[in-house]
Amino acid sequence: MARIRFTNVNKKYANGFHAVRNLNLDIEDREFIVLLGPSGCGKSTTLNMIAGLEEVSDGDLIFDEQVVNYVPPHKRDVAMVFQSYALYPHKTVYDNIGFGLKMRNASKEEIDERVQDAAKKLEISHLLDRRPSQLSGGQRQRVALGRAMVRDPSVFLMDEPLSNLDAALRISMRAEIKELHRAMETTFVYVTHDQAEALTLADRIVVMNDGVVQQIGTPDDIYERPANTFVASFLGSPPINYFDGVLEAGPDDEMAFVRDGLRLVLPADHAASLKGQEGRAVRLGIRAEDVAEGTAEPGYNALSGTVNSVLPVGSDQYLGMDFGGEELFFRVGKDLRHAFGESITLAVDLNRLHVFDRETGQSLIWNAA
């Protein structure tokens, strides 16, 4: 069992670089947590603090009830899988998987039982006599997973374990990692910069930027109710569209977003949370998929512009629109037929709008985590 808690944790590297700032995070036993963010945001540093590979500069890192700030890695009951696999090139798959157990003086029988069991689960039993150089990338990654599995750790740490695999294999390995989590019944902490990976795997996602947590929540929370423009922009493809404008009060407690060529009436519950804020400078967000081809009166709950680009992506298509000199991107059904330069009106799904403060970027309608 392992619950992991960070309380006011900071990490400053020896050169003074402040990589993680005031981190507060409570990871429940058996939870699948994904640390998500752009390169350099501090996710690997956070994972390495759990592993004991990096020391906490201040604050406390707690496993269950024990502060582990100064507990060395081999006493933490964690296993880690790296992007680079880190296999021993001259050992067979069998020996690679069993090596950690051998170093801990496990009996030959125990090693054999655990290696065979892990190999079976990972479907690599037929590869046990090979060396890493005789394996594909996906098979090597399974060996790395097997090596971590046989240790039966309380915490499983993974740092971009799929990023060296091709697109198709990444998707099938995602399903396997999810199944592994279910079967192992341990706490998983997984680092990635890939939003799709995070959304598919996580019970909860921690979005980080510049060493600071931006939002902690379920995949739905993060995608549907982003706490700020950073989170809103980091997830979604093509990325969310923004419009700068102001709030305008209307009759019957109505609240609308207005700017040149656009007036969108906000749903009643958003209007209620924005009551009294008319005149406020806001940034409105419309996700690429939250539009439909519509005939609503132009300028009112609808967006009109000209088609700039049409990019089919198989199941649907990305539609580029010129909107008063601004370039917007939407994701629409593959059956919509539009030609370059054509005028088009899209109806906006008003229930799925996002409203942010223009200065701070904080959401004004979803409670920040």
Ligand SMILES: Nc1ncnc2c1ncn2[C@@H]1O[C@H](COP(=O)(O)OP(=O)(O)OP(=O)(O)O)[C@@H](O)[C@H]1O
């Ligand atoms: N030993 C170190 N000394 C000084 N700065 C470091 C050290 N290790 C990492 N950093 C810096 O700390 C920041 C966070 O690094 P970290 O590896 O945690 O980022 P990341 O989010 O995992 O990024 P990536 O996806 O590129 O690995 C980066 O700016 C990095 O350059």
